[in-house]
Amino acid sequence: MHSDDETCIVADSKIITLSLWASRKIVFHPKHQRSNLQPSELVAEDNSLYVMTRSSQNWFKHGVPQPNPGEDVDERISITLRCINNKKTRSILLMGDSNTKEVKFGEGSGTVGASYPGRRVKANMIKDIDPEKCVGYQNVFLHCGTNDLRNEYVTGKDYIHKLVGTLQSKLCVIEQLCPNTNVFVVPVLPTRNHTMNENVMYFNKLVDVMLNKRFPNISFSGVYGFLDSKGLLDSRLMRSNSSDDFIHLGKRGIAKYVAMMKSCVYRKVKSIEHQKTKQESAQVVDPPGGS
Ligand SMILES: O=C(O)CCC(=O)C(=O)O
Numbered sequence: 001m002h003s004d005d006e007t008c009i010v011a012d013s014k015i016i017t018l019s020l021w022a023s024r025k026i027v028f029h030p031k032h033q034r035s036n037l038q039p040s041e042l043v044a045e046d047n048s049l050y051v052m053t054r055s056s057q058n059w060f061k062h063g064v065p066q067p068n069p070g071e072d073v074d075e076r077i078s079i080t081l082r083c084i085n086n087k088k089t090r091s092i093l094l095m096g097d098s099n100t101k102e103v104k105f106g107e108g109s110g111t112v113g114a115s116y117p118g119r120r121v122k123a124n125m126i127k128d129i130d131p132e133k134c135v136g137y138q139n140v141f142l143h144c145g146t147n148d149l150r151n152e153y154v155t156g157k158d159y160i161h162k163l164v165g166t167l168q169s170k171l172c173v174i175e176q177l178c179p180n181t182n183v184f185v186v187p188v189l190p191t192r193n194h195t196m197n198e199n200v201m202y203f204n205k206l207v208d209v210m211l212n213k214r215f216p217n218i219s220f221s222g223v224y225g226f227l228d229s230k231g232l233l234d235s236r237l238m239r240s241n242s243s244d245d246f247i248h249l250g251k252r253g254i255a256k257y258v259a260m261m262k263s264c265v266y267r268k269v270k271s272i273e274h275q276k277t278k279q280e281s282a283q284v285v286d287p288p289g290g291s
């Protein structure tokens with residue numbers, strides 16, 4: 001039993017298997033204990049195709065059971081087609097509020113660019129983060145927005161502690177579903193509203209502590225280049241056409257945000273490659289069987 005979950009397989013792609021010459025049973029087993037999914041199976045007939053989603057690989061293992069000893073079965077061949085992208089180590093899923101809406105993935109000017117394929121998924125509040133959407137991406141950016149921290153919602157420090165608890169439980173599920181994905185939590189960008197900023201800073205501080213304690217591999221950085229000398233969101237990075245919008249990034253701000261994401265991914269990919277090379281050369285140097 002196995003999953004087709006190699007990192008080079010494109011996240012939203014289909015995996016297609018063509019069966020020829022004979023039929024076989026294909027079995028599917030859930031991979032995670034916490035999931036309430038049931039095992040299932042299908043018969044792949046001669047001259048048929050069956051299709052699996054890439055993300056189903058994160059939930060199920062599949063396989064073709066061996067014939068019983070002495071059982072006489074016709075020969076079968078299967079051909080499996082997968083969509084591969086060699087830039088996959090740089091694939092990005094960006095999940096966040098309206099401030100991430102203008103981040104455009106794809107090719108051409110004003111986009112993230114073809115070297116970093118990906119997509120943006122809306123999550124206006126922390127409760128809207130959908131861990132299943134992260135599967136298949138090598139890099140996930142969770143952009144915590146200000147919606148949860150609106151002055152009218154924040155009833156006190158307990159409320160902010162609870163929010164961080166919700167974020168922690170979302171991260172636990174992401175960790176389980178996508179153990180090999182690099183996760184980046186982007187701190188909430190301070191705004192130009194002082195009262196809101198107090199809540200933002202308190203939330204960011206708690207998230208920092210929670211990540212250090214529970215998820216030491218998750219990166220949490222990227223805000224400070226967006227602030228002016230007073231610690232407020234730099235007005236030059238904001239939308240210029242509306243004076244009462246004290247939250248949203250404009251074109252320049254979005255470009256800076258995209259550059260920040262790309263540099264986070266680039267540095268992470270390089271450090272993973274570096275670690276791998278170090279491990280490989282250690283294996284070459286080590287005498288077989290150890291000392
Ligand atoms: O032969 C089959 O139907 C399964 C093939 C398969 O799982 C694979 O090639 O990854």
Ligand SMILES: [Fe+2]
Binds near residue numbers: 002003004062
């Ligand atoms: Fe497979």
